[in-house]
Amino acid sequence: MPEPTPTSTATGPLGPDTRVAGRYRLVQRVAQGGMAEVWEALDEVLTRPVAVKILLPHLAADTAFVTRFRREAVSAARLSDPHIVSIYDTCSDGDVEAIVMELVRGTTLRRLLDDQGHLQPQRALSIATQVADALEHAHGHGLVHRDVKPGNILLSDDGRVLVADFGIAKAAEAGADLTEVGQVVGTAKYLSPEQVEGGPVDARSDVYALGVVLYEMLCGRAPFEGDNATTTAVARLTSEALRPRQVRAGIPRGLEEVVLRAMARRRGDRYPSAAALRAALEQVDLGSGGPAGDPTAAGVTPDATALSAGDLWPRDPWASAPPQPARPQATSTHRSQRPAAAPGHPSPRFVHSERSWLVPAVLIVVVAVTLGVVGVLVGRTELGRGLFDAVGERRPGAAARPVGVAAVESFDPFGSGGENDDELGALIDADPATAWTTEQYNGRDLGGLKPGVGVVLTLAEVADLGQLRVESPTRGWAASVYLAERPVPDLAAWGDPVATQEGIGGDATFDLGGERGGAVLLWLTDLGDGGGSRVSVAISSVEVRS
Numbered sequence: 001m002p003e004p005t006p007t008s009t010a011t012g013p014l015g016p017d018t019r020v021a022g023r024y025r026l027v028q029r030v031a032q033g034g035m036a037e038v039w040e041a042l043d044e045v046l047t048r049p050v051a052v053k054i055l056l057p058h059l060a061a062d063t064a065f066v067t068r069f070r071r072e073a074v075s076a077a078r079l080s081d082p083h084i085v086s087i088y089d090t091c092s093d094g095d096v097e098a099i100v101m102e103l104v105r106g107t108t109l110r111r112l113l114d115d116q117g118h119l120q121p122q123r124a125l126s127i128a129t130q131v132a133d134a135l136e137h138a139h140g141h142g143l144v145h146r147d148v149k150p151g152n153i154l155l156s157d158d159g160r161v162l163v164a165d166f167g168i169a170k171a172a173e174a175g176a177d178l179t180e181v182g183q184v185v186g187t188a189k190y191l192s193p194e195q196v197e198g199g200p201v202d203a204r205s206d207v208y209a210l211g212v213v214l215y216e217m218l219c220g221r222a223p224f225e226g227d228n229a230t231t232t233a234v235a236r237l238t239s240e241a242l243r244p245r246q247v248r249a250g251i252p253r254g255l256e257e258v259v260l261r262a263m264a265r266r267r268g269d270r271y272p273s274a275a276a277l278r279a280a281l282e283q284v285d286l287g288s289g290g291p292a293g294d295p296t297a298a299g300v301t302p303d304a305t306a307l308s309a310g311d312l313w314p315r316d317p318w319a320s321a322p323p324q325p326a327r328p329q330a331t332s333t334h335r336s337q338r339p340a341a342a343p344g345h346p347s348p349r350f351v352h353s354e355r356s357w358l359v360p361a362v363l364i365v366v367v368a369v370t371l372g373v374v375g376v377l378v379g380r381t382e383l384g385r386g387l388f389d390a391v392g393e394r395r396p397g398a399a400a401r402p403v404g405v406a407a408v409e410s411f412d413p414f415g416s417g418g419e420n421d422d423e424l425g426a427l428i429d430a431d432p433a434t435a436w437t438t439e440q441y442n443g444r445d446l447g448g449l450k451p452g453v454g455v456v457l458t459l460a461e462v463a464d465l466g467q468l469r470v471e472s473p474t475r476g477w478a479a480s481v482y483l484a485e486r487p488v489p490d491l492a493a494w495g496d497p498v499a500t501q502e503g504i505g506g507d508a509t510f511d512l513g514g515e516r517g518g519a520v521l522l523w524l525t526d527l528g529d530g531g532g533s534r535v536s537v538a539i540s541s542v543e544v545r546s
Contacts, residue, residue, distance in 0.1 A: 014039075014054065020098055021091035024052050033151070035059060040103060043088075050088060051103040060097040073099045075143055076166040083134035085154065085164040101164070106157045109213070110150035118220030118248060118433075121255055122286055127153070128214045129281050130161035135210065135274035138166055139203040146201055148209035149190045150216065188229035189222040193265050196233045204267045207277050211262025211270075218255070219247040223263065236265065240534050242437070245473030249432050249540035254284045403544040404460035411521060413491055414450035427455065427542050432471065440534040444476070444527040454479075454523040456487045457544060462518035468499075468510040469543045476528035477537050478502040481510045483517030494521055502526065520544055 014037075018026045024041045030051070031038040036059075041052045059065050070090050077087040089100040109127065113119070119127075131153055138145060145152075145166050154162045192208035195201055216222045223241030226232035241263065244256045258280045264270045271277040405428050410419035419438055426434035436455070441447040468481050480497035488494060499510040512520075522542065527535045 014096075019044075020052060020054070020096055021089075021093045024050065024091070024098075024100060026052065041100075043100070049103045051085075051101045053099050053101060055097040057095065060095055066092075066097050069097065069099075072166075079138055079141060079143065079166060081134055081137040082160060083130050083162050084137060084166065085162050104154045104156045104162055104164075106155045108151055109153040109155060109217075112155060113150055113216065113220070119217045121218060121250075121252055124214060124217035125255065125281055125284065125286065127155075127161050127217065128210060129278050131163055131210055131213070132274045132278035132281065134161075134163040135203070135206050136278065138163075139206070139274060144201055144203060145206050145209075146195070147187060147190070148206050148213060149187045150213060151187070153213070188226075188232040189216075189224065191233050191236075192267075193236050194267065196237060202267075203273055204270045207262050207270050207274055208264075208267075210274070210277065211259055215241070215244055215259050215263065218244050218251050218259070221247065242440075242536065242538075243473075246435070246437060246536060246538040249435055249471065249473050249538070251473070252284060252286055255281075255286070258284060401546050403463050403465065403546050405457050405542075405544065406460045407458040408542075409456050409458075409487070411454040411456045411523070412450075413489065415453065419453050419455075424455065427457075427539060430541070432540050435473075435538040435540040437538045438524065438527065438536045440536045441527060442534065444529070444535050446527060452491075452523050452525040454521055455539075455542070457520040457522075457542060458487055459518050459520065459544060462516060463546050464514045464516050465512040465520070465544060465546060466514055467512055467545045468520060468522065469541075469545065470508045470510070470522065470539060471541045472504070472506055472508070472537065472539045474528045474537045474539075475505055476526070477504050477524065478526035478528075479504070479508070479510075480523045480525065481512065482521040482523060483512065483515055484519045484521070485517065487519045487521075491523070497523070504528070 014026065014029075016026055016028060020026065020041070023043060023045045025044055027040045027042060027049075029037055029039050034056075036053045036055050039052045039054065041050050042048075043050045054060075055066070055069065059069075073087055073090050077090075080086070085104060086102040087099055088102070091098050091100065131148070135145060135148070143166055145163065147165060148163070152163060152165045154164055156162060190209040190212045192201065192205040194205060212223060224232055224235040224239070226235050244251045244259055245253065258277070261269065261280070262271055262277055271280060408424050408427050410421055410424060412419050420436060423434075423436040426436045438453055441449065446453065462485060465483065470479075478501060480500040482491075482494035482497050484494055498512055498515055501508055501510065522539075524537055527537050529535075
């Protein structure tokens with residue numbers, strides 16, 4: 001049977017119904033990047049849908065590049081793994097150069113992050129482990145991806161995570177001077193330091209890029225960003241990224257450590273292989289990062305059958321708020337220590353017969369009900385309400401209540417006067433995913449520039465204050481708390497601190513001893529263990545209780 005006459009040819013403008021190489025009929029364009037555009041197409045010989053990646057005209061006209069492009073496509077075609085997009089064919093038709101690939105219906109991780117901002121730790125870990133599987137398979141066949149990024153990670157409708165474009169970056173990289181300004185191959189946010197410096201790459205370069213992708217999935221932002229591609233790429237050579245828990249609270253500490261090791265600047269400090277990274281991910285304890293009994297707590301990939309075709313990641317199955325891990329106890333001092341609570345009395349043992357205690361018990365119930373009714377009636381009067389309020393204020397151990405915060409401002413009397421003021425709202429927005437962070441300093445002692453920095457909470461009322469509760473992902477920080485009737489501009493005017501803690505392992509509760517105040521100063525004197533040359537403290541919430 002003769003082949004149908006094509007409605008247009010590949011030598012003309014590309015569009016629906018154009019045939020490439022006489023067999024691949026283009027249906028619709030699904031994506032376009034800096035090197036190529038991708039079309040959904042129909043293979044009319046095998047009658048199956050495929051994806052056709054067509055080089056942009058200026059690259060298709062470069063004979064040397066086309067040669068490298070074909071060679072790398074052939075190398076990538078040898079890969080066969082459920083987490084790698086399969087390559088079926090290469091073709092040249094007039095001025096069109098293309099490769100034919102498996103058509104993956106779904107979306108990209110890039111689009112998911114653009115829509116959601118960040119992912120829950122369990123979901124991020126599941127995606128990362130599947131990408132690590134793909135990388136390990138490719139590395140075992142001598143192929144380094146060189147451009148691992150969210151745009152090359154596909155989330156299919158059948159629940160699989162697949163990696164695309166193996167070897168394509170190498171085709172563009174050959175003959176390019178990576179140290180030349182503006183000539184940075186790959187996507188700048190995810191390049192390894194050795195790629196930025198123009199050095200040789202290996203499996204650990206892909207490990208670094210996957211660490212950056214995992215960082216972005218958890219934090220909702222890449223660790224290094226600049227005004228342009230070059231400054232973004234060079235930033236990883238001159239600065240340290242914030243720890244993920246400093247950017248977004250609630251990330252399990254073990255997962256943070258895996259991310260930071262994968263992103264180590266020196267290759268020798270990273271995981272030696274994608275398999276080693278995957279093993280580390282599987283060992284992460286997500287018990288503090290997801291619901292109890294979650295089968296993904298050990299990094300297990302969700303069952304693909306849980307997601308039907310056309311229903312890609314329809315909901316976050318791990319969206320419930322995770323319980324917080326226990327924090328190490330910090331050294332704490334207070335201006336006036338409260339006496340220890342009296343030990344509880346042992347429960348009495350009832351040894352009388354049923355008849356002997358039944359009548360007294362009934363009488364007790366009757367009396368209790370009677371007193372309750374009287375209490376309700378009295379409580380409705382002004383006298384009763386005043387009496388009960390007074391008793392509540394005097395009663396030891398009365399339930400603490402939150403004290404409203406009318407305003408929050410940074411306190412930097414020894415510096416510029418402000419400290420990331422645009423983030424201050426995160427302290428009182430009741431969202432654990434947001435945080436106020438100090439500026440970065442060269443050392444936990446604030447680089448020796450000043451004795452401390454802090455925030456001032458102006459309360460909605462002057463009250464007897466019992467506690468200041470602070471939630472923070474930072475470890476090893478120290479702070480003092482001061483009280484005043486109203487905010488004052490000088491540290492000395494606040495008087496002596498009412499509470500001080502050192503070596504804080506994360507969250508902290510400061511005992512304010514019932515002292516009266518209308519303003520609270522949290523004064524940070526040690527920025528803790530920032531894990532790099534530039535350190536800061538992140539605080540996700542503060543709460544004052546009476």
